[in-house]
Amino acid sequence: xxxxxxxxxxxxxxxxxxxxxxxxxxxxxVKLLVINEGEEDVCRVDMVxxxxxxxxxxNLQARAALTLLTEGTENHTSKQISxxxxxxxxxxxxxxxxxxxxxxLSSLGKHLGNTLEMLSxxxxxxxxxxxxxxQWCKRGRQELMVELEKxxxxxxxxxxxxxxxxxxxxxxxxxxxxxxxxxxxxxKDFHTSFIGSNNLTIILSGKVGAPEIDLLIKHFGSSxxxxxxxxxxxxxxxxxxxxxxxxxxxxxxxxxxxRIGRELFHRSHPDYPGMLVLNTILGGxxxxxxMRNIREEKGYTYGINxxxxxxxxxxxxxxxxxxxxxxxxxTLKEIYYEINRLITEPVSHDELLLVKSYLMGxxxxxxxxxxxxxxxxISLLYYxxxxxxxYDNLFKTIKTIxxxxxxxxxxxxxxxxxxVECIAGSVKPQESEY
Amino acid sequence: MIxxxxxxxxxxxxxxxxxxxxxxxxxxxxxxxxxSRDEDPNRTGFAHLFEHLMFGGSVNIPTYDEPLExxxxxxxxxxxxxxxxxxxxxxxxxxxxxxxxxxxxxxxxDFSQRSLDVQKSVVVEEFNQRYLNQPYGxxxxxxxxxxxxxHPYQWPTxxxxxxxxxxxxxxxxxxxxxxxYAPNNAILCISGNVTTDEIRVLAxxxxxxxxxxxxxxxxxPIEPRQTEQRVLEVTRKVPFNSIYIAxxxxxxMHPYYSTTxxxxxxxxxxxxxxxxxxxxxxxxxxxxxxxxxxxxxxEGLFVVAGRLNNNVPFDxxxxxxxQELSDLKKSxxxxxxxxxxxxFESTFTFGLTNTLEKAMNLCYFELLGDAxxxxxxxxQYRSVTADDIMGVSSQIFLPENSSxxxxxxxNL
Numbered sequence: 010x011x012x013x014x015x016x017x018x019x020x021x022x023x024x025x026x027x028x029x030x031x032x033x034x035x036x037x038x039v040k041l042l043v044i045n046e047g048e049e050d051v052c053r054v055d056m057v058x059x060x061x062x063x064x065x066x067x068n069l070q071a072r073a074a075l076t077l078l079t080e081g082t083e084n085h086t087s088k089q090i091s092x093x094x095x096x097x098x099x100x101x102x103x104x105x106x107x108x109x110x111x112x113x114l115s116s117l118g119k120h121l122g123n124t125l126e127m128l129s130x131x132x133x134x135x136x137x138x139x140x141x142x143x144q145w146c147k148r149g150r151q152e153l154m155v156e157l158e159k160x161x162x163x164x165x166x167x168x169x170x171x172x173x174x175x176x177x178x179x180x181x182x183x184x185x186x187x188x189x190x191x192x193x194x195x196x197k198d199f200h201t202s203f204i205g206s207n208n209l210t211i212i213l214s215g216k217v218g219a220p221e222i223d224l225l226i227k228h229f230g231s232s233x234x235x236x237x238x239x240x241x242x243x244x245x246x247x248x249x250x251x252x253x254x255x256x257x258x259x260x261x262x263x264x265x266x267x268r269i270g271r272e273l274f275h276r277s278h279p280d281y282p283g284m285l286v287l288n289t290i291l292g293g294x295x296x297x298x299x300m301r302n303i304r305e306e307k308g309y310t311y312g313i314n315x316x317x318x319x320x321x322x323x324x325x326x327x328x329x330x331x332x333x334x335x336x337x338x339x340t341l342k343e344i345y346y347e348i349n350r351l352i353t354e355p356v357s358h359d360e361l362l363l364v365k366s367y368l369m370g371x372x373x374x375x376x377x378x379x380x381x382x383x384x385x386x387i388s389l390l391y392y393x394x395x396x397x398x399x400y401d402n403l404f405k406t407i408k409t410i411x412x413x414x415x416x417x418x419x420x421x422x423x424x425x426x427x428x429v430e431c432i433a434g435s436v437k438p439q440e441s442e443y
Numbered sequence: 444m445i446x447x448x449x450x451x452x453x454x455x456x457x458x459x460x461x462x463x464x465x466x467x468x469x470x471x472x473x474x475x476x477x478x479s480r481d482e483d484p485n486r487t488g489f490a491h492l493f494e495h496l497m498f499g500g501s502v503n504i505p506t507y508d509e510p511l512e513x514x515x516x517x518x519x520x521x522x523x524x525x526x527x528x529x530x531x532x533x534x535x536x537x538x539x540x541x542x543x544x545x546x547x548x549x550x551x552x553d554f555s556q557r558s559l560d561v562q563k564s565v566v567v568e569e570f571n572q573r574y575l576n577q578p579y580g581x582x583x584x585x586x587x588x589x590x591x592x593x594h595p596y597q598w599p600t601x602x603x604x605x606x607x608x609x610x611x612x613x614x615x616x617x618x619x620x621x622x623x624y625a626p627n628n629a630i631l632c633i634s635g636n637v638t639t640d641e642i643r644v645l646a647x648x649x650x651x652x653x654x655x656x657x658x659x660x661x662x663x664p665i666e667p668r669q670t671e672q673r674v675l676e677v678t679r680k681v682p683f684n685s686i687y688i689a690x691x692x693x694x695x696m697h698p699y700y701s702t703t704x705x706x707x708x709x710x711x712x713x714x715x716x717x718x719x720x721x722x723x724x725x726x727x728x729x730x731x732x733x734x735x736x737x738x739x740x741x742e743g744l745f746v747v748a749g750r751l752n753n754n755v756p757f758d759x760x761x762x763x764x765x766q767e768l769s770d771l772k773k774s775x776x777x778x779x780x781x782x783x784x785x786x787f788e789s790t791f792t793f794g795l796t797n798t799l800e801k802a803m804n805l806c807y808f809e810l811l812g813d814a815x816x817x818x819x820x821x822x823q824y825r826s827v828t829a830d831d832i833m834g835v836s837s838q839i840f841l842p843e844n845s846s847x848x849x850x851x852x853x854n855l
Contacts, residue, residue, distance in 0.1 A: 011648065013503035013547050017539035019514040046465065049792050079714075088724070091714035096782045098789030117789050144724065151730040151750065154682040158578040261680070264568070264576040294517075296508050308564025311572050331572050363513050370515025373534055377468045378797035 022369045027400045028376055030386050035230030037206050042386060044214040046379035050118040052215030053380055055387060059241045060110035060203035063178035067195055068187040072105045074199035080141035082134045087141050090131060099124040107178050108321040109391060118216055122224055129228035137196045150188035161331060163257040163433035164266035171255050171429045172272050205235025214383035244322040257433040265337040265434030269344060270327035271427050276319045276392045282406035283418045288317050289364050290356055292328055298347045309336035319392045337438045351419040355412035368407050445817055447805055448639040452646060454655045455627025459805045459814055460642045461634040463798050469535040469635030472802035473545050474810060477623035478525040480595040480663060486611055488602020491522040492566050493619055499558030501548035514540035522600050525740045532799055535635050539645060546649035554617055567605045574601060578681045589675050590689045590744055590846040594666040625656035630809050634802035666742060672842045676849040684751040684855060686760055687848040689744045690839045701824050702831040703736055708783040710734035718767060728755050728763050745839055757849050771836040775829040787824045
């Protein structure tokens, strides 16, 4: 008779082989990383430039210059370009964060030759037609106005502003009015200054090999093109604002958005792996203390999470939740209670073992399939300049970290006077301390 | 080509196995053939609430998530109008943990009052977060009952009203479980570096002894044919006017389903699509516009949704949409057909690049009748003709088949 009360035996992964990308330098010096995985005839080309919003002189400059690449060249109109990519079933995604700009082409392998041809044209020869720019601004303004109706957006923006300061590239946000003020010339300036082979890394993933690499060499890797001397910006000192608390009023909101956290460090900091374990215990998985306490025991929210987000030069710790308006104060009290527990009370060996097992599964899941591998390697590139030892180190820390060390890290980074609390909702809560 | 094996246990549980040796992660997908269409009209949102309760402990195992996390696993679930779907990813070496947990909650839940009380509150907050605390969040609470007068698709999966959730009790939970959660009403798929033989052994061991149950026979009201246009206007505190137009369309297994799906692609899949080029870029009537099908198993909806630019009146916007839909009845270029077919192939292929996506899709197609349909989809879409597109457009895009929501911004 099967005894269902007894769990089947499990094994804890004791080593992880991190797939590495093949690194080559193309004839013109562009760095190419290749991940050949998968059975389906699909591939992805990611092109990463040091061209995030920190390099811009005016709000929206970087995003407009990148997003509008596909809106016209000397040879093709916006409509012809989109017809072309759509016809081959290719997807082009352009994203710009604070540090990097990334252009992602997803294509069936059989059409890569055609899709790269057009990609090369839009990246190298955009003309930024005035009418397309004005339409982009009008749509962007409307979308932002809708975003700003959300308590989650209001609390997020307040949080970044309070942590980094409004003058710092990590703390600045475009406003709807910024969309009234984007000139064609600044897009051209940005393109001329930052988009070029000297500032580019390419990541090729999927079912790929020599023919696909040859195509990349043909379009992006033979001779130098585009912006020639690029100064990669150094870390920017921040003017830390005094405000540790902010409340943004949003009348009639049925839920309150809460963000609590602080600035931390980037991924090469010695405390990073331990902080990852600590964050998981607190709010980094479904069984976390915040989720159990505030959702699964009290039902105040649909979800509560904490994150550690790395940037190129810095990093962030943030607790994030939306709670019923009537539960705001109780939720704050419980959040501070849980942070305080981390500082004062060593985690039990049993809970720590659970978190270790979960995290090892997470590392494996980060490498499940060609595109997941590509994403993990791109994040290594972003934050660690491709030091694969990051994963060995992370793995080792997860296996060996002790409850005592976790208390130490909590004490070092989570003292009450360093945490920033930003709230958006209909009612300002009473002060709560911990 | 996605290859798979298939077998059925004596209690009726269907099992699918897909072998993929490229990854140490295995995916386990368990689909229950129950959704919000199976709910009592006075207890809407119950199938989804029930999904939450499935994590509150089962008859022999006090918590679901914790043992899975100890096995390096991760899981989640979702509920739609038609199905409730649970899924796990974990290292292949710990696969048996997934069988242990899923089979015990299929055997029986713990039926704890405490879990019910807390999850009611969690679901009410989910209702708040997704439907009430978002600009335009309540659109589907308005559009569904406008379009459906008899069929249970008239309420969204979250339910008509949070009060239905608050009023539910433990007896209803038990009744729902034993009427819908049964091996003979479920499909299991394992995808990863596994063999069919080892899955057969595990399936027999953990699921084999669960008895078949009397699954409540599905007997849903048929939506009467709509005979006149319905228009609803609401005013909300949002920055811009929006318009939503819903047309009744065929069911999932109807030969016209793929044609109808392709019509939505011609209209709005990609920046070169008709609605974006004509109404956003050329005429500048909308800041964005989208056309899509709800993808339901019973007769679903074809929806056009657009956000109006300032100073564009509703009737101008609406007329322009109907004009575009009328144009589809007249001609479709062959390059346009090729384009949407290529895009479909690409989207579909990119959607099957990891073990979890494959496991989920295999279960869903098996529910529709045959998991092997997954390998015929691209061909099926390729065989649609321009005449099909024009013919189906002529049938669907009629004023008397439409339900229109004018969602007005308060301060405009």
